[in-house]
Amino acid sequence: xxxxxxxxxxxxxxxxxxxxxxxxxxxxxxxxxxxxxxxxxxxxxxxxxxxxxxxxxxxxxxxxxxxxxxxxxxxxxxxxxxxxxxxxxxxxxxxxxxxxxxxxxxxxxxxx
Amino acid sequence: xxxxxxxxxxxxxxxxxxxxxxxxxxxxxxxxxxxxxxxxxxxxxxxxxxxxxxxxxxxxxxxxxxxxxxxxxxxxxxxxxxxxxxxxxxxxxxxxxxxxxxxxxxxxxxx
Numbered sequence: 001x002x003x004x005x006x007x008x009x010x011x012x013x014x015x016x017x018x019x020x021x022x023x024x025x026x027x028x029x030x031x032x033x034x035x036x037x038x039x040x041x042x043x044x045x046x047x048x049x050x051x052x053x054x055x056x057x058x059x060x061x062x063x064x065x066x067x068x069x070x071x072x073x074x075x076x077x078x079x080x081x082x083x084x085x086x087x088x089x090x091x092x093x094x095x096x097x098x099x100x101x102x103x104x105x106x107x108x109x110x111x112x
Numbered sequence: 113x114x115x116x117x118x119x120x121x122x123x124x125x126x127x128x129x130x131x132x133x134x135x136x137x138x139x140x141x142x143x144x145x146x147x148x149x150x151x152x153x154x155x156x157x158x159x160x161x162x163x164x165x166x167x168x169x170x171x172x173x174x175x176x177x178x179x180x181x182x183x184x185x186x187x188x189x190x191x192x193x194x195x196x197x198x199x200x201x202x203x204x205x206x207x208x209x210x211x212x213x214x215x216x217x218x219x220x221x222x223x
Contacts, residue, residue, distance in 0.1 A: 032210040043118075043202055044214040089156075093210025098144055098163070100212055102156045 002027040002094045006103035013080055014111050021075040021106045023090035033066045033073045034100065036089045044089065048075070080110045114139040118203050118215040126223055131176075131190040133218050135203030138184065144206040145186040147178055150217075151199040162186060198222045 003026045013019050023033070031052045036044040048057045048064040050073065056065040063076040073090055087107045091100040115138045125131060137143055147159040158171045160178035168178050175194060179187045186203060198221050204212040 034211060036214075041200075041217075041219065043217045044204075046213055049211055091212075096209075097161075098206060098209035099146075099158060099161065100210060104155045 002030070002092060002101040004090060004092055004101045004103040006088075006090060006106050008106060009104065010107045010109075012109040012111065015080060015082060017080050017110075018076070018078050019080055019108070021077070021088050021090075021108070023073040023075070023092075023103055025071050025073070025092045025101075027092075027094045028068050028071055030066075030068060030092045030094045032093050033064070034091050034093075035062075035064050035073075035075050036091065038087045038089060038105070047088075077108075080108075082110050082112050084108060084110050114205070114207075114213070116203060116205055116213060116215040118201075118218050120218060121216065122219045122221075124221045124223060125193055127195055128192050131188070131193050131197070131220070133188040133201055133203075133220075135186040135188075135215055136184055137205045140184070140205070140207060142183060144209075145180065146204040146206070146212065147186065147188050148202040148204065149199045150202060156202070159188070193222045195222050 005024045033050045035047045037047050038044050050057050050066040061078040066073045087105045089105040091102045093100045117136050144163050146161045148156045150156050162168050162180045165180050176190050201218045203215040206212045
């Protein structure tokens with residue numbers, strides 16, 4: 001059974017800092033790994049999708065990597081800005097049901 | 113491009129009243145559809161998913177039900193709401209397995 005863990009639960013950094021959010025999963029037979037952002041009271045916005053045959057994806061200041069052998073994914077945010085403050089969730093899918101298993105999220109605060 | 117809609121955006125309902133939340137997807141056909149609930153301070157809980165019209169799988173036994181009357185329409189219902197049904201309800205669609213995109217959500221408060 002796939003389990004997804006995100007550490008830390010909360011993170012506060014000064015503006016301009018580069019940071020890494022961590023996501024670990026138990027089933028190495030993961031298909032895709034998807035990173036989301038959630039602002040308070042809003043739905044989830046998909047940031048990056050790493051397919052099983054890929055090792056990383058990049059979008060602007062965001063870079064996500066996937067290491068299936070170690071059961072880890074990281075989301076790297078370069079030159080953080082106050083607008084990056086949100087909760088970031090990772091989710092992985094395995095098995096044949098199409099379901100995603102979500103981590104509990106990391107709440108990021110970027111201070112001006 | 114694909115768009116997913118949910119309504120209403122917010123809802124306040126008394127205990128024991130019925131519920132109907134609607135989700136529709138535009139710009140795609142035969143998507144997989146999902147209902148999640150996010151309670152305050154808790155993670156996402158998958159409630160139902162559907163791989164086609166009339167095909168509903170339930171993840172958690174409760175007083176909620178789901179229906180998919182049309183290809184791109186997914187409805188979450190209850191005959192009698194409980195206080196514990198309060199939360200943020202999210203609908204998601206998937207073009208293929210293990211990849212999902214979410215709607216804006218419905219905030220439900222049961223009083």
